[in-house]
Amino acid sequence: MVLEEVEREFSLGKKDAADGIPTYYCPGENLFPLMEKLKKDFEVLLDITAVDYLGKKEKRFEVVYHLLSLSGKMRVRVKVEVGEGEKIATLSSLWKNANWLEREVYDMFGIEFEGHPDLRRILLYPEFEGHPLRKDYPLKKSQPRIKLLRPERK
Amino acid sequence: MEKMLLNIGPSHPAMHGTIQIKVELDGERIIKADVEIGYLHRGFEKTAEHRTYMQVIPYTDRLNYVSPLLNNLAYAMAVEKLLGIEVPPRAQWLRMIFGEISRITDHLTCIAPIGMELGAFTVFLYAIKAREYLWDVLDATTGARLTTSYIRIGGVRADVPENFEDLMKKALAETRKSVRDIHGLLSRNPIFLKRTRGIGVVSQEDALSYGFTGPVLRSTGYYYDVRKAFPYLYYDEIDFEVPLGERGDNYDRYMVRMKEIEQSMRIIEQAMEKMEKGPVRNEDEVVEAYEAIKAAQEGKYREGKLKLNPNLEGMEKEVYHLIMARVPRYILPPKEDLYRTMEGMIRHFKLIMSGHGLRPPAGEVYVPVEGGNGELGFYIVSDGTDRPYRVHLRAPVFSIMSALAEMIEGHYIADVVPTFASLNMIGGELDR
Amino acid sequence: MGKMKGENFVTTTVESLIGWARKYSIFQYPFVTACCGMEYMAAAASHFDIDRFGAGLTRFTPRQADVLFVVGTISHKLAPVLRRVYEQMTEPKWVVAFGTCTVTGGLYDNYATVQGIDAIIPVDIYIPGCPPRPETVLDALIKLQEKIRKEKQKWSLRK
Numbered sequence: 001m002v003l004e005e006v007e008r009e010f011s012l013g014k015k016d017a018a019d020g021i022p023t024y025y026c027p028g029e030n031l032f033p034l035m036e037k038l039k040k041d042f043e044v045l046l047d048i049t050a051v052d053y054l055g056k057k058e059k060r061f062e063v064v065y066h067l068l069s070l071s072g073k074m075r076v077r078v079k080v081e082v083g084e085g086e087k088i089a090t091l092s093s094l095w096k097n098a099n100w101l102e103r104e105v106y107d108m109f110g111i112e113f114e115g116h117p118d119l120r121r122i123l124l125y126p127e128f129e130g131h132p133l134r135k136d137y138p139l140k141k142s143q144p145r146i147k148l149l150r151p152e153r154k
Numbered sequence: 155m156e157k158m159l160l161n162i163g164p165s166h167p168a169m170h171g172t173i174q175i176k177v178e179l180d181g182e183r184i185i186k187a188d189v190e191i192g193y194l195h196r197g198f199e200k201t202a203e204h205r206t207y208m209q210v211i212p213y214t215d216r217l218n219y220v221s222p223l224l225n226n227l228a229y230a231m232a233v234e235k236l237l238g239i240e241v242p243p244r245a246q247w248l249r250m251i252f253g254e255i256s257r258i259t260d261h262l263t264c265i266a267p268i269g270m271e272l273g274a275f276t277v278f279l280y281a282i283k284a285r286e287y288l289w290d291v292l293d294a295t296t297g298a299r300l301t302t303s304y305i306r307i308g309g310v311r312a313d314v315p316e317n318f319e320d321l322m323k324k325a326l327a328e329t330r331k332s333v334r335d336i337h338g339l340l341s342r343n344p345i346f347l348k349r350t351r352g353i354g355v356v357s358q359e360d361a362l363s364y365g366f367t368g369p370v371l372r373s374t375g376y377y378y379d380v381r382k383a384f385p386y387l388y389y390d391e392i393d394f395e396v397p398l399g400e401r402g403d404n405y406d407r408y409m410v411r412m413k414e415i416e417q418s419m420r421i422i423e424q425a426m427e428k429m430e431k432g433p434v435r436n437e438d439e440v441v442e443a444y445e446a447i448k449a450a451q452e453g454k455y456r457e458g459k460l461k462l463n464p465n466l467e468g469m470e471k472e473v474y475h476l477i478m479a480r481v482p483r484y485i486l487p488p489k490e491d492l493y494r495t496m497e498g499m500i501r502h503f504k505l506i507m508s509g510h511g512l513r514p515p516a517g518e519v520y521v522p523v524e525g526g527n528g529e530l531g532f533y534i535v536s537d538g539t540d541r542p543y544r545v546h547l548r549a550p551v552f553s554i555m556s557a558l559a560e561m562i563e564g565h566y567i568a569d570v571v572p573t574f575a576s577l578n579m580i581g582g583e584l585d586r
Numbered sequence: 587m588g589k590m591k592g593e594n595f596v597t598t599t600v601e602s603l604i605g606w607a608r609k610y611s612i613f614q615y616p617f618v619t620a621c622c623g624m625e626y627m628a629a630a631a632s633h634f635d636i637d638r639f640g641a642g643l644t645r646f647t648p649r650q651a652d653v654l655f656v657v658g659t660i661s662h663k664l665a666p667v668l669r670r671v672y673e674q675m676t677e678p679k680w681v682v683a684f685g686t687c688t689v690t691g692g693l694y695d696n697y698a699t700v701q702g703i704d705a706i707i708p709v710d711i712y713i714p715g716c717p718p719r720p721e722t723v724l725d726a727l728i729k730l731q732e733k734i735r736k737e738k739q740k741w742s743l744r745k
Contacts, residue, residue, distance in 0.1 A: 017517065017518055018236050018238075018515075019235050019520055044362055044367075046365065046531075047531075047546075047548045049533060051543070052544075066533075070362075073383050095363055095364075096360075096364045097363070097365040097552075097557075099556060100555075101553075104552075122192055123192035123585055124195065132197065133199060137200075139200060
């Protein structure tokens, strides 16, 4: 089974999740070789996202990868802990949709990906300052692009 | 060679939503394209961190707004997995029926602009006419046409009315008629074939590398449907097929969607037969609210069935346990219990007031569902309080749109219109 | 007496003629973004026809349109585009704010959404609802027609 080989080879930590999907923790340097090995069985990269644990863990962010194997009907979840200001390897040479998914994580959280061909904002505009999904960005702080005719909120 | 830059701007005549495509042209051929999204970014994920689990449900309606019940279903299934509760059987059949109704409206709303943008305006009118009858069914059961919030955590909100079977039969008959008419207008029309055959072709390796799922992947010939691979609800007891395409061009995507409408109608008919009949509502002596209050002030308990507000039709106590799970810690009590007993009032109070509320155990969960465009899933991280710590939607359209720039390069500018229309881009899901 | 400069019997008759002609031939520009677009499509299709009010012809360019229907949520990224489209329309022009997201920002009170489009452009008719039923849209269209009919023209060049 490819998951057991990979667990032994890269010495990953395993965790249980409520939905039964096997979840592994991987250090940042081993990410790209691990994904290369997993790509043979898990053809589809479903999703890349991140969670901000401000104040609860020593490394602030956790980047989460979901993979799907169509032939074996299995899913797997890989998590990487990333501190503030650290970079992580890009997967855009392995899967083509990693390009946009990583741009979204950069836009919302500010995590930079090394080797990405075109890292710029995707859902917000270039004049926006800050990264909204971080826990220290207030919910209602808006940055209008044009001069408004009346104050937005009373 | 002189190049021209053209901007197909955020406000454009296609009925799909706001997206900006910047193209470099050489005459009429596209050399390079750049797609810019994010014009409908409404901050769903950040807002969901400031609301309780029950308050997030109306926000999920407005994500993929052409099939709102499927988003509700994905969210409710994710939270139920986290809490570990089981849904009663009648609620599961109702969820299946309404989920398939939503899928039919999604495909109809995709086919209508495909016809209209290529000049066949009548196709739009036929498809929207069929959609109106389906929305009548939703209106009679849930109270709203578009943003219903019908599927809740633990079950569904209300039982179906008495004339449900007649309304459903009429809606299915009208949909069959419309689909037959649209087939007659488009499927063998030489103009339609010339504009869609061989345009926007995607190979299977490219489709898997880009992360396509749903009708767009099935049109390239790859067989993957979440309802068959990881069955949920009662899909393994129902007999239905999954249509596949051959070439992966625009025409195959249109045909796969038309055939899926047929299969969804088959699922609805089988589910309506297999679902048990609801309890017969007998016209007992009905007690008005002021009589019950007057009796309580005198220290007596007035027997009889309490008359509720017409807005709460379908949620009476005799059907409530059929449609919602019976878990006092996480699910609201029926309204009669709330008005008449002390335990009901305390239960309701604890679930609604902030600070208490529905508190699942800490953990994370990802549950996928077959949405209108592919695999739709919610990734929820909970830390034990009554608000979710992180809610993330795996949007199928996001991965599909990342391939648009490569799909239109090398074609004429008039080919952008049918290619973009057949991918069924929904702004609310793409930009969240 | 409260009469405007230059107004007399001939001009008021001509005014009512112009008002009558304008209210029955509305060329609309639908600026559609989000879920309200589905109810706009339903109002424009055959069940709840807006063509019988003379408003069925959608011109997809602002230079040829009279009424701008802003349908769906407007985010801060899209605000300059809306302002530019409004400035490109020629006089006389009217704006209809369709749906709660355009009236006050709706459900989305956060960093990304404009809290009501009258912070960007002046609005004539507000239609509440999330999304509004097509009957509400037709009611709003009748009120808009009344407003167009009563509009006074400027007959004299002196201020």
